[in-house]
Amino acid sequence: xxxxxxxxxxxxxxxxxxxxxxxxxxxxxxxxxxxxxxxxxxxxxxxxxxxxxxxxxxxxxxxxxxxxxxxxxxxxxxxxxxxxxxxxxxxxxxxxxxxxxxxxxxxxxxxxxxxxxxxxxxxxxxxxxxxxxxxxxxxxxxxxxxxxxxxxxxxxxxxxxxxxxxxxxxxxxxxxxxxxxxxxxxxxxxxxxxxxx
Amino acid sequence: xxxxxxxxxxxxxxxxxxxxxxxxxxxxxxxxxxxxxxxxxxxxxxxxxxxxxxxxxxxxxxxxxxxxxxxxxxxxxxxxxxxxxxxxxxxxxxxxxxxxxxxxxxxxxxxxxxxxxxxxxxxxxxxxxxxxxxxxxxxxxxxxxxxxxxxxxxxxxxxxxxxxxxxxxxxxxxxxxxxxxxxxxxxxxxxxxxxxx
DNA sequence: GTCTATAGAGCGATAGAC
DNA sequence: GTCTATCGCTCTATAGAC
Numbered sequence: 001x002x003x004x005x006x007x008x009x010x011x012x013x014x015x016x017x018x019x020x021x022x023x024x025x026x027x028x029x030x031x032x033x034x035x036x037x038x039x040x041x042x043x044x045x046x047x048x049x050x051x052x053x054x055x056x057x058x059x060x061x062x063x064x065x066x067x068x069x070x071x072x073x074x075x076x077x078x079x080x081x082x083x084x085x086x087x088x089x090x091x092x093x094x095x096x097x098x099x100x101x102x103x104x105x106x107x108x109x110x111x112x113x114x115x116x117x118x119x120x121x122x123x124x125x126x127x128x129x130x131x132x133x134x135x136x137x138x139x140x141x142x143x144x145x146x147x148x149x150x151x152x153x154x155x156x157x158x159x160x161x162x163x164x165x166x167x168x169x170x171x172x173x174x175x176x177x178x179x180x181x182x183x184x185x186x187x188x189x190x191x192x193x194x195x196x197x
Numbered sequence: 198x199x200x201x202x203x204x205x206x207x208x209x210x211x212x213x214x215x216x217x218x219x220x221x222x223x224x225x226x227x228x229x230x231x232x233x234x235x236x237x238x239x240x241x242x243x244x245x246x247x248x249x250x251x252x253x254x255x256x257x258x259x260x261x262x263x264x265x266x267x268x269x270x271x272x273x274x275x276x277x278x279x280x281x282x283x284x285x286x287x288x289x290x291x292x293x294x295x296x297x298x299x300x301x302x303x304x305x306x307x308x309x310x311x312x313x314x315x316x317x318x319x320x321x322x323x324x325x326x327x328x329x330x331x332x333x334x335x336x337x338x339x340x341x342x343x344x345x346x347x348x349x350x351x352x353x354x355x356x357x358x359x360x361x362x363x364x365x366x367x368x369x370x371x372x373x374x375x376x377x378x379x380x381x382x383x384x385x386x387x388x389x390x391x392x393x394x
Numbered sequence: 395g396t397c398t399a400t401a402g403a404g405c406g407a408t409a410g411a412c
Numbered sequence: 413g414t415c416t417a418t419c420g421c422t423c424t425a426t427a428g429a430c
Binding site (some may be wrong): 026028029030155159160169 | 224225226228304308311312339348349352353355356357358359361362363366367374379381382383385389390392
């Protein structure tokens, strides 16, 4: 690394994003210094401030981009208009495979909420709520059609998401179970929880 | 506060523990300074080092004490020798009510693993594994008796614990649901997941 | 048992040269 | 677009007085 003048700003911007993501996930936002991020990128610390007004915005941008990508990816899946039973299966599979391929983003989005300013916290919470409602709407539609039996739609939604996201705490590539097998097990557990036949 | 000579060391030790617990849970380990803890306790920063060799041990002691208390509380419950179906219900109720009354401890024990030294991390992981195995043994015993139908004992254990612990992220005292009602809903969800009749 | 004072280091952010 | 230099501040941990 160690570029001088003439470097591409876009490249540096991406490098900063990647370095911040990795370091924040590894050590936590408060434990990472701007100097450390700069070293990882291969620039001096002053250069970081061409790309972010401050350290906290760097974190907020990562979290907001992650949640927006998550919502956009679900839209692209195009499963929102399927019958509830199929939409439910699609959601479970989507959630697990998306989360298993974005481990650092997911980790940060759950762990660093308290490091955000109130404004950024509100933005992140709004996006998270939108995502929760994707699942909740599927559950309610399925209940209305009589194919799901729910105790409480909101609690079941949160219970499902907590269960599914929990995979990230123990999954390691090359472990006993393949991602496909894991998806299969969690899909069965999830269907049991909503009383799907 | 602001004691001088003649104070009780036991009182101060407890004050430090409580202050560290609260501040670490609120702001995260790395974001809390020893000065801040001292201020909360009502002593000068130098006094803290009479009670802990360093900041990191303060954290490790909190986490290890929490997990040891959790295991001891389950032992006191005396449900380990019940038939699997009853032991399972007892575990679910125990887990939720214990976790809902120790919000800060639980939060720290999940969030600050990366702030531990390798030795302390290993201790904490060992205790956590012991606790997971309490549930896993119940599941396996129930499957052997033919009252549970499991896809995978280990995955189901981790899925259950993630689901149950997830309550801590949304429960607020005085909310829509009482702790008793929440326990009831989660018990039903949990029984569905293991195929209990 | 607690205080004051301090060492030695690192922090976020900015100014100005190139 | 990046660098160097620096301001003003905070940090953990320790030494020595009381």
